[in-house]
Amino acid sequence: CKKLGVEGVVFGVLNKDLTIDINSTKRLVEASSSLKVTFHKAIDITKDSLTALKTLCEIPGITSILSSGREKTAKEGAKLLKQMIQLANNDLIIIPAGKITFNNLFHIHQLIDAKEYHGRSIVSQFN
DSSP states (O other), rough: OOGGGGOOEEEEOOTTSBBBHHHHHHHHHHHHSEEEEEHHHHGGGOHHHHHEEEEEEETTTTTTTEEOOOOSTTTTTTTHHHHHHHTTTSSSSEEOOSSSSTTHHHHHHHHHOSSOOOOBBSSSGGG
C-alpha cells in the first residue's frame, strides 16, 4: 500500500465469539508499517463495544475507530459514541459513521462532538 502512495488502511477482525481478534489485528497493524490504521465498524457487532475499545487502545499503531455506536445511524448511536470518545481519551480518534449527511452533520456534531466524521453525503453539496 505504501508503495502506491496510500496513507492508511481500514479493517476490522473479530473472533467467532464476537471479540476483537487481537493476534490478527496486531499482525495487520504490523504489516501496515507506518500507515494510518482505522479499525472498521466491526466494533459495533462485538459483545461489548467499550471493552473492545479498551482492547484496541492497547494495540500500538491503531489510530482511529469507525463506529455507528452499535446502531444503524450515528444519531441513534450518539450516546455510545460520546462514551467511546471519552474512553478513548485522545489515544484513538473515534470516527462516527452511519447516515451522516451535509444536512444533519451540524446536529450530529452537537450530539457527539467528535473530531472527525464519516459519511458518503457530507460533502455532496459542494460538488
